[in-house]
Amino acid sequence: MKAKNCLIFGGSGQIGRNLIRKLTSNNYKVTVVTRNIHQKSYVIKTQANAGYIDIVESNIFEENKIRELFKKADICINLVGILFEKKGGNTFKNIHTVFPSLLAKLSKEYNLKHFIHLSALGINEAKNSDYAKSKLAGENEILNNFPLATILRPSVVYSVDDNFTTNFMTLLNRLPFFPLYYKGDTKFAPIHCSDLTDTIFHIISKNIYSKIIECVGPEVITFKEILQRLLKLINKNRILIPLPLFAANMSARLFEIMPKPILTRDQLRLLKYDNILSGKYKSNSEIGIPSLRYFNDEVKKYCYMWKEGGQFSTEKYSPDSELEK
Numbered sequence: 001m002k003a004k005n006c007l008i009f010g011g012s013g014q015i016g017r018n019l020i021r022k023l024t025s026n027n028y029k030v031t032v033v034t035r036n037i038h039q040k041s042y043v044i045k046t047q048a049n050a051g052y053i054d055i056v057e058s059n060i061f062e063e064n065k066i067r068e069l070f071k072k073a074d075i076c077i078n079l080v081g082i083l084f085e086k087k088g089g090n091t092f093k094n095i096h097t098v099f100p101s102l103l104a105k106l107s108k109e110y111n112l113k114h115f116i117h118l119s120a121l122g123i124n125e126a127k128n129s130d131y132a133k134s135k136l137a138g139e140n141e142i143l144n145n146f147p148l149a150t151i152l153r154p155s156v157v158y159s160v161d162d163n164f165t166t167n168f169m170t171l172l173n174r175l176p177f178f179p180l181y182y183k184g185d186t187k188f189a190p191i192h193c194s195d196l197t198d199t200i201f202h203i204i205s206k207n208i209y210s211k212i213i214e215c216v217g218p219e220v221i222t223f224k225e226i227l228q229r230l231l232k233l234i235n236k237n238r239i240l241i242p243l244p245l246f247a248a249n250m251s252a253r254l255f256e257i258m259p260k261p262i263l264t265r266d267q268l269r270l271l272k273y274d275n276i277l278s279g280k281y282k283s284n285s286e287i288g289i290p291s292l293r294y295f296n297d298e299v300k301k302y303c304y305m306w307k308e309g310g311q312f313s314t315e316k317y318s319p320d321s322e323l324e325k
Contacts, residue, residue: 003052004113005029006204007069009060009103010079012040014161015118017047018197019077024048026201031069033058060099070110075204077116078103083131083163084256084264092134101141108146114209115149116200117142121189121214122275123153129270143211150203152196154215155275158295159193160302167262169230169306177239181248184224184240187274189216191284192293199284206288212281217291220276229296233303 006023010016011032020030030053034040037057044055058065060080070076082095100117107115119135126132142149158165172178199215202208221229224240231238243251252268255261277283284291304311 003027003029004074004204005031005072006075006077007031007033007073008077008079009033010081010118012044013079014159014193015157015196016079017043017161018159018193019079019200020044020047020053022197022201023204024052026205028052028204030054031056031073033060033066033069035059061094061102063102066102067106070106070112073110073112075114075116076103076107076112077118077200079118081118081120083267084261085130092130093137096131096134097138097141100138101145104142104145104149107149114204114207115142115146116203117149117151119151119153119212121153121155121216122270122273122278124278124280125273126270130266131270139212148209150208150210151212152200152203152215153212153281154191154196155189155217156191157193157196158190158299162193164190165230165299165303168227169234169303171262172227172231172236172238173234173306175238177241178227179243179248179251180224180227180240181243181268181271182223182245183242184222184227186223186271187220187276188223188226189220189276190226190295191215191217191291192295192298195284195289195291195293199287199289202287202289208287210282210287213284213287214277214281215284215291216277218294221295223271226295230299230303233296233299234306235308 006028008016008030011020012034023030030048032044032053032055034055034057037055045053056069078100080095080099082090085091104115119139123132123135139151142151156164196215227240248268249265252263252265255263
């Protein structure tokens with residue numbers, strides 16, 4: 001049987017790399033599009049055996065070049081997304097609305113078997129977030145242009161390669177205190193990267209066309225509980241301070257000056273809303289792929305990098321010694 005060809009945009013990130021390994025090990029051929037082949041290809045090409053992966057350098061808005069790739073593709077997967085806008089750079093609208101719309105149109109034009117798009121959980125409620133509005137607009141464009149598309153809405157995705165747990169452990173390791181936004185009550189259902197890629201592979205291999213699927217991990221954890229768990233895992237005592245909204249906005253405004261801001265005002269608005277199942281759409285469990293990996297068990301495998309003494313650390317953590325206000 002001829003191997004199906006998967007065209008992936010955003011293949012150099014944590015989800016993309018895991019997905020490439022999953023697909024190619026199951027006899028799928030993969031074409032990965034990257035903006036900078038010199039910077040990204042050395043990582044991407046190690047994810048699969050020779051003959052199973054092609055790497056193409058292209059700006060995602062070079063329609064003529066992208067069009068040629070669709071002629072050979074059976075499935076298109078879009079993992080491209082940004083968490084903040086850069087001055088003079090790409091906007092939420094371009095990345096989350098215009099680009100997915102283009103891919104959906106090309107998927108229909110070239111009669112692709114499937115188009116899978118990665119969106120985000122909780123965007124229906126966050127109506128005052130530019131990020132959420134652009135994601136919703138992108139979903140609407142996709143379903144209008146290619147009704148057979150499947151849109152995945154994951155909660156926070158974590159792994160050793162993420163920008164979530166790794167950033168927080170770095171900050172918790174360095175700072176004597178850490179702010180709690182909205183008292184730390186925002187709920188998340190963190191999903192491990194491998195559970196998410198298992199879900200994507202299941203959708204492809206079983207030909208599931210389910211418009212919108214919410215993807216979550218096996219447990220619901222508040223923002224405050226996530227910080228407490230990370231502190232316990234890296235053997236640190238830190239003061240967790242609830243930050244008034246005015247002060248949070250001021251700090252986010254300052255962070256926005258940084259090249260890679262820790263927090264933006266738009267992200268702060270987004271953080272107000274829970275990031276858990278809405279009950280309005282099917283979940284990964286309901287399509288037959290429940291998440292198997294628990295937060296503590298997975299983070300424990302790589303948290304030693306933030307411990308004193310690394311993996312040979314002998315520190316003991318006492319929950320009674322955690323300072324909190």
